Each structure stands twice: as C-alpha cells, then as structure tokens.
Amino acid sequence: MVEYRIDRRSGVATYLQIVQQTKQALRLGLLEPGDQLPTAREVVEATAINPNTVLKAYRELEREGLVEARRGLGTFVRRALGAAAAGSPLRSELAAWAARARASGLDRDDVAALFASVLDEQFADSTDNTEGDEAMNKGDNA
Amino acid sequence: MTDTAIEAAALGKRFGGPSRRGGWALRDCGFRLPAGRICAVVGPNGAGKSTLLAHAAGLLEPTEGTLTVLGSHPSAARERIAYVAQDKPLYPQLTVTETLRLGHELNPGRWDAALAERIVTDGHLDPAARIRDLSGGQRTRVALALVLGKRPELLLLDEPMADLDPLARHQLMGTLLAEAAEHGTTVVMSSHILGELAHACDFLLLVGDGRIRLGGAIDDLVAAHRLITGRGPLTDALAPHTVIESRATGRGLTALIRPAGPIAPGWEAAEPSLEDILLAHLRSPDAPALLTPGATARSSASDMSAAVTA
Structure with a gap:
C-alpha cells in the first residue's frame, strides 16, 4: 500500500502530488497491476486533505489508464509504468x-x-x- | 432531502448598543453553500464569522432577511446540525465518560459511540478526568468527539483547531474529513489562519465588515482571478478588468485582477494561489464582492420565508 506525503509548501497542486507519487510508485515497482490504492477515506485520514482532492487525483490516474475504479471495491492498478524497477x-x-x-x-x-x-x-x-x-x-x- | 446545506438571503443582524457598523454585525449577506462541501469561513477578527455560524446553528435570529439550513429553519433542523462554539462549552464538573454518555442520551438513534470513544482514546485522555481539569486542547478533542458522535448532516465549527498542537490538529482534521467523506457531511469551519484550511476545504466564504466578499468553490474562485505582471502603461493593461489590488514591483507592476476579456500582450498572467487572492482582498476592503454561480442564493428572501413557514 502506498502512503502519500503532502508537501503543503511545494507549490505543486495537492492532487498532482498524489498523481506524481502514484506514478513514482508504479515506476519503482512499489505498486503493480492488481494492487489496490488506499481508499479516499484512508488518504484523507492520514493526510488531512480534502476528500475531493483525492478523488480528483484518482480520476486523473484513471483517465490516463493507469488505474481503474471497481464499484464498491476500490481503485486498482491496471498497468505498470516504465521499466525502472527498484532493483534494476x-x-x-x-x-x-x-x-x-x-x-x-x-x-x-x-x-x-x-x-x-x-x-x-x-x-x-x-x-x-x-x-x-x-x-x-x-x-x-x- | 435538499442539495443545499445553507442558504442566506439579505441576512442582517443588529446587536444593541453603539459599535462599529452602527451595530450591524451582519448586513445584506446572501449566499448558498451546496451540501457535501467542506467550507472555510475566513475573515479578519470582528468580521462577522461567529455571528454567521451562530445563525446557522439556530442560536441567533436574524434582524432582517432569512437563513435556511438543510431546507428548513435552523431550529427545525437542530437534530441534524452540530455546532462547536469558539469557547467549546462543556459541563466542567462531568467526566469525559459522562460527557460522552450525555451525548448518547441527547442524540438517541444517531449516536456513534465507537467513533466518539476512538477520538477521545486517540488523545490518551483519562475517561475519569473531569472536563474542568483538562487543557484547552483536550477540551477541544472532547467537543469534537461529541459533535462527530452525533453524526450530523451539517457540522459547524467556530475556530475548531485554534488551541490544538500541530499533531493533534493534523490527526483530528484527518478524522473529521474522513468522517465527512464517508457520510457526505457538510462541514463549515471558521478560522483566520488561511493555511490551516486551504488544503482541507473545497469551498470558501470570505466575510468582511459584516458582508460576504467572496463565495464559491475554491477552484472556481481561483479560476476567476489572474495575477498579472509587466511593464507599460497601466491603464491600457488593466482597463477592461476588475482590479483587486495593484502594486509596484521594481519598474513594473503586479496586479490581482478578475479578467474581463483577453489580457494585454506583454503582460505575464499566472494563476494566483488561494492565499494570494485572500490577502489581496483583505488588503483591499473596497474591492467588489464575488459570488460564483454555485454560491449564489437561488431564492429571494420572501420565497425562503414562505418555504420556512410552509
């Protein structure tokens, strides 16, 4: 399970930080196809950011074809990114x-x-x- | 069921006695807060934030105009509203456990005992401690346990996080937002610390001098403003736009504007941060108000009083 770290002073939009950190995890092989992303509730509880911001990030990842939302189950990784796995x-x-x-x-x-x-x-x-x-x-x- | 959490039309409140603004704490406030939003109420001290929240909680009656909450008069919606005043009033002689039991008995059928207890346990509070022996931050935690345990549809918090340490603030804000996300709760939080709310909220009401100066979804408010920088004849560049604030920067000029049409060539336009927008409005108290379409009251004051009495 990935854990998002939100840098409130970075100047990068919060939803984009989630998108980028997810992609980073995909590139490093920390997330693989079939893995579940944390629920919006879990992210919100851990980071104290607005729930809609998390949903916006997940929609963006879905739009790019990286994850898919399965109704009532959660959001799951569809494909990996790049070939630069952590141990390569x-x-x-x-x-x-x-x-x-x-x-x-x-x-x-x-x-x-x-x-x-x-x-x-x-x-x-x-x-x-x-x-x-x-x-x-x-x-x-x- | 209604898609509107709070709607105010021509709302005014006058307190007795001489004061600033001729005794008017609120004047001519109109706005609409859609349900399910996390709304920040910001503004300088004495702007009217607490008065506005107390009206939504049904604790004050307007002098003029109307305010409806969850589609009805606030007093009729009290069961579905929870409110924490700035001074976090609790019974000092009760213990933490007794306070939560009171919450249970006052809210039959909706009380979430497990959640209320978890919030208290997360803060390592002694259940047998009396409220009067707790620190300000610990009392805040008990107050938040009470209102979240009630599972309200609308949660009104007047400067909720002011006396919490950074860790407790982060943790309680996380719990609060997670509960809101799960149950679709509308949350309204006042603060004059902008940074505290910027990431937690998606809707904003800026109150100044008893009026609503900015209202709308934060994304929409940001999209309605531009920060422009450049050199050249001032009037040409700024002419069609609404200028909130302009300042000399070196030989050039930086201005926060609400664009009306294309921006003159040679001027750099950037998207401002929420903080840029709020600070510019606070420094320019005469800037015109802006309510986005989603934040504009849909019914007139007379329609609403009819709805309330119906």
Whole structure:
C-alpha cells in the first residue's frame, strides 16, 4: 500500500502530488497491476486533505489508464509504468554515478541540473516527457 | 432531502448598543453553500464569522432577511446540525465518560459511540478526568468527539483547531474529513489562519465588515482571478478588468485582477494561489464582492420565508 506525503509548501497542486507519487510508485515497482490504492477515506485520514482532492487525483490516474475504479471495491492498478524497477541494473548504475558525482564535489543542485540537462538532450524528440509539467504550474489550489 | 446545506438571503443582524457598523454585525449577506462541501469561513477578527455560524446553528435570529439550513429553519433542523462554539462549552464538573454518555442520551438513534470513544482514546485522555481539569486542547478533542458522535448532516465549527498542537490538529482534521467523506457531511469551519484550511476545504466564504466578499468553490474562485505582471502603461493593461489590488514591483507592476476579456500582450498572467487572492482582498476592503454561480442564493428572501413557514 502506498502512503502519500503532502508537501503543503511545494507549490505543486495537492492532487498532482498524489498523481506524481502514484506514478513514482508504479515506476519503482512499489505498486503493480492488481494492487489496490488506499481508499479516499484512508488518504484523507492520514493526510488531512480534502476528500475531493483525492478523488480528483484518482480520476486523473484513471483517465490516463493507469488505474481503474471497481464499484464498491476500490481503485486498482491496471498497468505498470516504465521499466525502472527498484532493483534494476539501471538504478544501481545511476546510484553509482550519483555517488561519483558527489565524491567529485558536486552538490545536490549541481547533480540535479546536470541530470536534467542530459534528460533534455536524450529525450529532445520525445513528446511523452512533459506530462504534468503544464499542470505543475497551476498553483496549489486543488 | 435538499442539495443545499445553507442558504442566506439579505441576512442582517443588529446587536444593541453603539459599535462599529452602527451595530450591524451582519448586513445584506446572501449566499448558498451546496451540501457535501467542506467550507472555510475566513475573515479578519470582528468580521462577522461567529455571528454567521451562530445563525446557522439556530442560536441567533436574524434582524432582517432569512437563513435556511438543510431546507428548513435552523431550529427545525437542530437534530441534524452540530455546532462547536469558539469557547467549546462543556459541563466542567462531568467526566469525559459522562460527557460522552450525555451525548448518547441527547442524540438517541444517531449516536456513534465507537467513533466518539476512538477520538477521545486517540488523545490518551483519562475517561475519569473531569472536563474542568483538562487543557484547552483536550477540551477541544472532547467537543469534537461529541459533535462527530452525533453524526450530523451539517457540522459547524467556530475556530475548531485554534488551541490544538500541530499533531493533534493534523490527526483530528484527518478524522473529521474522513468522517465527512464517508457520510457526505457538510462541514463549515471558521478560522483566520488561511493555511490551516486551504488544503482541507473545497469551498470558501470570505466575510468582511459584516458582508460576504467572496463565495464559491475554491477552484472556481481561483479560476476567476489572474495575477498579472509587466511593464507599460497601466491603464491600457488593466482597463477592461476588475482590479483587486495593484502594486509596484521594481519598474513594473503586479496586479490581482478578475479578467474581463483577453489580457494585454506583454503582460505575464499566472494563476494566483488561494492565499494570494485572500490577502489581496483583505488588503483591499473596497474591492467588489464575488459570488460564483454555485454560491449564489437561488431564492429571494420572501420565497425562503414562505418555504420556512410552509
């Protein structure tokens, strides 16, 4: 079961934080097809956010085909995202690279900037890498 | 059954004695709160928030205009309403257990004993402790156990979280919202701490100087405003719009507006946060009021009094 952590100062809309954290869990293999998402009640009780915000996030995930609501049962994962499971070789290579970057004196922001620039270069032709970015600028009013 | 939790038309309340606003605590308030919403009532001290909540609870009679709750006069809906006043009135000589038993006996047929007990247990309160020996925050917890145990359709809370520590506040807000989600309860909470309510609520009433200055679903209110920044002749850029507040920023200008038509080229427009909107309105007390269509009273005062007496 995933646990959502809401950052009230991040400037990212609350429902989007739930969407992004769910996708992150799908990418890391923490959630797999068939797994159940926490009920709206459980999320609300743990995070003290508005129930409609949770429902909005789940509707968005459903719209993207990642989860499905089964009436009276709950919301379930339909498909996984990406192939970057937690234990994959790619992840350990990246971890080793990050350790080298740190050892060579780069701080967190330097590493993030470097990583982002490589991402931009590698995925310049992809139309698939902007999901959420536009919505991320929409303030935190959901 | 009605889809409206609270509806006010031309509501006014005048208290005796000389005071600000000529004794009018509320004047010409009209709004509609749809059922099932979590509504924040915000505004400066003395704006009329508590007076408004006390009317919805049926504890005050309007001087003029009308207010209906769950489709009827508040006094007729009392069984379905729960209200916690700011000072959390409880019987000081009763123990925690006795207070919950009182809740049970006063609310036959609807009392949820398990829920009330869980709220008290979550706070590690001694069931044998007398209310007068509890701290302010512990009393708040008992008061919330009482009103949630009642399983109301409309829950009115006047500054409910003010004396709770951050952990208890988070936990009780979570419980409150989870119960509301499960039972479709309408919740109205007043506060002057904006951040406390921004994530918990989906509907807003901004009260100022005895009137409703903003009313509507928070998403709709945010969508009705834009924060624009730029340089250039002021009047051209702002002309068609309603300007709530404008401020110089360096050589340029930042303004919160309600757009009426396209925004002049060369100006950056961003979606404001709820806090941007509230602060701009609080700093500009003369800005025109805005009620979204969903928050506008559907019936006139005379229709409503007919409905109440019918």
